[in-house]
Structure formats: C-alpha cells, structure tokens
Amino acid sequence: MASKILNLLAISTLAILASSFGPASVTALSVDSHHLVRQVPHAHGAVAKRKRSVNRRCKPRPTTKTPSVPTPAPATGDNGSSGNNGGSGGSGTTKPADPKPQSDKGAASSTPAAPKPSVTPKPADNNNNNGGSNNSGSGSGKVGLAWPNGEDIDLANWHTGSTKFIYTWSPWIPAKAKSLGFAPAPMLWGEKQLSDFKKLVKPGYANIAMGFNEPDQGGQANMSPSRGCSLWWENLNPLKDQGYQLISPACTNAPSGTQWMKDFMGCCRDCRIDAIATHFYGTSAQALIQHVTDIHNLFGKDVWVTEFACQNFGGSGGQCSKAQVNEFMDTVTGFFDNTPWVKAYFAFGAMHDMFNVNPDNQLMGADGKPNALGRKYIKA
Template identity: 50%
Template sequence: MAVTKLLNLLAVSSLAILACSYGATPVSALSIDNHHLARSPAHGHAALAKKRRASSKRCKPRPTSSLSSSAGTTTTPPATPPAPPKTTPPASSSSTKAAPAPTSSAGSGGGGGNSGSNSGSGKAGLGWPQDDDTALINFKTNQVTAYDLFSSIPVLIYNWSPWISTKAKSLGYNAIPMMWGEKQAADFKRLVVRGYAETVLGFNEPNQSGQSDMTPQRAAQLWQEYIQPLKPQGYSLITPACTNAPSGKTWQQEFMAACKGCSFDGLAIHWYGTKAQDFIDYITDMHNTFGLPIWVTEYACQSFDGRTPQCTKDQVFSFMSQTKNFMDNTPWVARYFWFGAMYDMGNVNSLNQLLGPGGKPTALGNAYIY
C-alpha cells in the first residue's frame, strides 16, 4: 500500500512539472500574431469571424527595448494585449451622395502636412505590424513619405497600437500611434503625450465584430476623454477607421453626431474589393459625405464575399496602379496604406504582399514605393 501511494505521488508531481513546461511563448509587442485573421465575407461574416478567432492562437507579448515613450525611455507593453487588428467584410461601394454629416472642425492638411495641395507624391505609408525594424530601411523612398514639408522626407508608418518603434524614428520614419480600441486606453493615455508624435489614428473597425467593436456613442465618449484633449497639444486627429461594409458609413455618421465638440483632421477608411473603380467610387462618396481629407489606412485587391474570384497577379498590379494614380492626383486624398507590408498575410490574398524574404520589397512592394 505504501509503495502504491508513493507511486501515485510521483505520478502527480511529474504531471505538474510537465504542465509548467508548456506555457505560452511570449512574443514582441509589435508582432501582431495572426494579423487580420478575422476577415470574413459580408454575408455571415460574424459566424465566420467567430470560428476563425476560436481556432487562432494568440500569445502574450513580452517587454521589449524597441518600444519607446516620448521621453526616449523604454516602455513596457501591456500584460494582456488588445485583440489584434483585424479585418473586415468588404462592402458594396456606392456613388450616391448621402446627406451631409454633422459639422466638424476639419483640418485642411489632413495630418499636419500639405496634403491638401499635394500634386501626387509622398502620400503612401506603411502599416507595419511585425517587430522586424531592420527591414524598414528597404522601404524608405521618396514615394513613401509622411510630410513633404520635412526635408528628410520621413516615412509615415503605424502598427495598430500606441507604441512607436525607436528604430523607425532613428531611420527618420514619422510614426503614428493608434488607439486601436478601448483595451488600449490606459497605455494610450500614458504614452501619447505632447511631443510623442504629430498625428493619432482612431479606433480600428469599431463597426466590426472581432475588432474594436463599439457603439458610436461609446466611441464618442472615448474620443472625448482620450483623443480630443490631444488637439490643443498640436496633434492632428484622424477618425476611427470603419470597414467598407454598409454599416461603416452609418457608424461614422452616428459617431460624429454623438461626438459633441470633437474635431477631425481626416477620415480613415478601410476598403477591400477587386475593382479599382468601385474603390474610387467609394472613397469619393465618403469624401463628399463627410467633407474631410481621406486617409485610406487599409486597402487591397481582395475578395471576401465567397463568390468573386481572388485577384490574379496581373489584376493586383493593375488595381494598385489605378488606385495609386487616382489618389496621388486627387488633392482630397491625404494618405494611403496598402495591406500589407508583412510576412504573414493571414487570410488575405498573398499576391498583395509588399514584404518579401530577407526584409526586401516584393515586386509589388517595389511598385508601391517607387
């Protein structure tokens, strides 16, 4: 009997030791694991997104020295990160003008530069979620810039979080913090202070389940508490970025109506589809509706409706060429960010990838930055 009890005790102890050996492997805070895996078709997208989220594995970040506060000191990422940015159902574009949105104080520069008079260069930026800053030098060109008023032509870059990379800043990139959602509120308030940056991006797809997912009224409360106070500190404020599903436009209208005393220097938009003219029609309608400079902070040649075939390589290049040409030569388009400059494209057509092996631009990446 004594031997049996001893063997049982040893078995339990062994299992406990084994369990402790298989904890989650931490990753860097800028490395957004399984980025955008929540994308789904416009019809039935909630159920599909839920299924994808249930099957995806996410790791908690570890502190990293590559993250810096405005004072230049190392900052510590949150112990529990917000849900990674996301993505979105595509939406049918509309060329029908809607009723004017509520009045807001829109800045003509769309982010502090001279985008209102930009003749066609320097509008392309980078959404950069991975913690591979060594590759950033390969994407810095005269086409991928932030503000033309800067002689060094810094690149406009963001990573779907309040943290900005000291490596990116050292290379002359103009990093933009984002308040991705409510879970980032405390860190956003702590990090984004006077002098930390020049522009901030609002919530990521608040009209989308699985993303920041909040009512326009709650978003207005958060904006007034955390983002609007940055305006007197010299920041340009860019609206939340909704998907191009029909709910996106309605959400923005309700948000602006609820956000009393709020100011917006640009309207952020996400768009996914396969036809360049649909994209052009959509951003034109959104500009006409809200009267703000347009920031396309995510877009690609990508089908999510389950019916339309994915873009071929030639179609992706053609789509990029047509949309870039339109935006580069349209004064009210302030900035645009192709998806995606990343190694793992998730469930987005890999033919849209800008970042190739070894941190070098793909052929499409070269087309984007040159």
C-alpha cells in the same frame, strides 16, 4: 505494479494538460492578433509584457512594451466585398488569423460590375512629385506603411521620397521611424490600449494621432458610436491643442461601417477631426475609388485610406491573380496620388505573414525588403 499504474496516470495527466494549452486560432484584426502575434485566449496582457525574441525581424524595444498587432475583420458589403458598392467579396478587415464573418456581411457571389466613381483616376505625370505608382523615386508623399514588424531593422529599406507615414495598430511607434524620415501616427486602437495611449501620446511624441480600428466590428475595437464619441472627447480631442492632427476612427467599407461613422460624427459634432479614415477590401479598384469618394462627399473632409488590398473575403468569385493585384495597385494609387483630398494611404501588407489575406498582396520579400510589388508601392 503500483508504480507502473502511477506512471501511466502521470503521463495521461500531462497529455491532458498539454492539449488544453495548445495553440488557439485568432480572429483577423483583433487587438490581440492585429499585431500579428498568435496568442491564446485572454493572454493579451501576458503576451504584451513578454519580451519578443531578439532577431533581425523583431527586436524588442528598450523601454516600452512591443504591441501585438490587431488584425482586420472581414466586413462584407452588399456584394460580399469589404465595403460599399463593390469589389468581389472583400470585407472590412480580416487579416492575420482566422477570419470570422461579421453579422452584417453578405454572401459574395461573382464580382459585380463596379459603379462608375464620381472621381476617376487621373493619368500619372512622371515629371513631377504627384506622379503615379510607377514613377521611380517620385510620388505624392502620401504613401504610408501599416507596420506590424516591431523594431525590424529592415524599416530603413522602406523609406523613399514618396513614403511618409507609418502606424502600428497601437500607440507605439518604431524608435527609428522619425530619424528615417517617417511621420509616425500612434493609434488608440480601442479600449484595451487606452492605458498605453495615455502614457505614450504626449506633446512631442508625434504630431498625428489616429482613432479606433474598425469599431463597427466584433473582434476589433467593437464599440458603439456614443462610446466612441466619449473616448474621443476624453483622449483625442485634447491632443489638438498639443499640435496633433487627428484622424478619425477607421471603419470597414461594409454598409454598417459607413452607418457607424455617420452616427459617430452625428454625436461627436464638437469633436475635432481633420480627416476621415476608412478601410477597403475587395477586388474592384473602381469600387474602392467609389467608396473613398462617397466617404469624402458624405463628410466633407480629407480622407486617409488606412488599409486596402485586392482581397475577396466573400467566399466565392476567387481571389485576385498576381496580374490583377498589380493592376489594382496601379489604378488605386494613381487615383490616390492625383486626388487632393486623399492625404494618405496604406496598403496591406508590408509584413512577413499575410495570414488570411491573399499573399499576392504581400509587399515584403522573405529578406524583409520590398519585393516587386513593394517597390512599386513605395516608388523605389
């Protein structure tokens, strides 16, 4: 009888332990989830050191650790879109993992009428290298990959005459990126990656460096503009003398994102910044165009659109249909390709798992190669 009681106690204890270590939800675009690795709370360091399984999708790097990928956090704007005047219910960045609404996000209703942008897309010229998104084999050379897939051997399928840039939401760059013809852009995602950034980003490692990911959002880089200025001055400014082009922190297109960037640029007047990065999530292509134009006009610098998708994070109004996603892609990439001060753009997402982002935005097929939308995007 006593042995049966002991066995029952042992089983119940194991059950309690098992439930306490169950899977935990991850907020979109946090440093622990933006690398698209689902993790338990406070396990970032342990997971970063863990070898990833060896398969055709994500092979471990031979030397440095493979980063986990931050996920975007929704940042709704005046109409619930991820930004400024705009799309129906999008937000800054809320991707992989469970989105957490941010304090500055407004409730989205139906898709508002998009404001008329001060710069409108020009028709694509299919006879030169500044063509629109449907011109196979040509393009502006501005197309970038936001790549959370580690050393995926399928990266070779993503380089065309139009694709150029690649980043991984971390200081790490895929080993074959340069040999394939990509211009890698290591990122100082936030303070959690500061040590890795200092170790990796040296002269010759790359010639572009990117600032913080959504510092205006909790769950993302989440820092004050003054703290961002200090980190920039200490860790990014010196790279300019080492031959690096410097891309600013990337805020959401919520009003708080624009305000964060204004405050950052105000306190970082002597910082060396070549282009302003921004994100956009919403369902209106014209709202995206307006937001990007406003950023350019406000800061007087070139722009990198380092995340965008036809995505409603507002909770009402519905998601873009597949046809709407295609129309959105045609319109915004046509604008990007034909606007001289837009220097690079990165659609979300070239990845196997879109997490909480509308899957019709997915650029990657089940085989790891570009699907129809992906081929349109990279102009293959």
